Amino acid sequence: MSQIEVKDLNVWFDQNHALKNVSMDIEEKRITAIIGPSGCGKSTFIRTLNRMNDTIPSCMVKGSIKVDGTDIYDPEVDVTQVRRRIGMVFQKPNPFPKSIYENVVFAPRIHGIKGKKELDAIVERSLRRAALWDEVKDRLDRSAYDLSGGQQQRLCIARALAIEPEIILFDEPCSALDPIATAKIEALLEDLRKDYTAVIVTHNMQQAARVADSTAFFYLGELIEHGETSQLFERPDKELTEQYITGRMG
Ligand SMILES: Nc1ncnc2c1ncn2[C@@H]1O[C@H](COP(=O)(O)OP(=O)(O)OP(=O)(O)O)[C@@H](O)[C@H]1O
Numbered sequence: 001m002s003q004i005e006v007k008d009l010n011v012w013f014d015q016n017h018a019l020k021n022v023s024m025d026i027e028e029k030r031i032t033a034i035i036g037p038s039g040c041g042k043s044t045f046i047r048t049l050n051r052m053n054d055t056i057p058s059c060m061v062k063g064s065i066k067v068d069g070t071d072i073y074d075p076e077v078d079v080t081q082v083r084r085r086i087g088m089v090f091q092k093p094n095p096f097p098k099s100i101y102e103n104v105v106f107a108p109r110i111h112g113i114k115g116k117k118e119l120d121a122i123v124e125r126s127l128r129r130a131a132l133w134d135e136v137k138d139r140l141d142r143s144a145y146d147l148s149g150g151q152q153q154r155l156c157i158a159r160a161l162a163i164e165p166e167i168i169l170f171d172e173p174c175s176a177l178d179p180i181a182t183a184k185i186e187a188l189l190e191d192l193r194k195d196y197t198a199v200i201v202t203h204n205m206q207q208a209a210r211v212a213d214s215t216a217f218f219y220l221g222e223l224i225e226h227g228e229t230s231q232l233f234e235r236p237d238k239e240l241t242e243q244y245i246t247g248r249m250g
């Protein structure tokens, strides 16, 4: 079932038409990968899915994005609620300069959760879910900056999970990580797909092929092709997709 329905999405940064008439359905509890050359609009696309582009003054968004049937760009919609339901993890691990514990409880506190017991439970649940608990359970009060890059990225995933989102957006979550840390994140994605809808931007086509149920190829701001991952990589419909996945594109 489609959880996100994008229709005729156009995005501009001043005169730069960054996304052109993108229509795409994103299915519930599956992993959707977004691939395409640098500058084709991948980050812009996933940032429209939780209204992160709203923070950029030169950015204009037109079209509709329905999440569970509600247009998230409707003026009645509360952006804070949109971001609560749709979490995001970025390319560079970006923990706050605070303890591991405080990183995880940051958003739940903003959403009004105060009780120590309840916060403790959220920390344990989120860190377990992000496959980090065993590595940090004895040092929750230590700075997040003491963790390795891969651990910091899993902490950022735990932080996103702490407010129980339904959808998680990942913008090249492994591009700053070594192969072992990358493999851990990929295993984690595989586990999360049971309960969450995930959209992951990746430059790494092997990664898309390994983790994603469906894959979308963007080129120069347009969605060229979106299909089952195996179909897109083995039997692409479009010549441009074929050129890109076989490395024949400039
Ligand atoms: N904050 C911004 N201000 C102005 N223009 C922007 C901004 N963010 C993106 N753009 C422009 O929008 C277009 C798409 O950029 P975007 O970052 O979405 O590409 P991308 O596919 O994520 O690239 P990469 O693979 O390099 O991360 C580019 O022309 C870029 O210059």
Ligand SMILES: [Mg+2]
Binding pocket: 042, 043, 044, 171
């Ligand atoms: Mg990007």
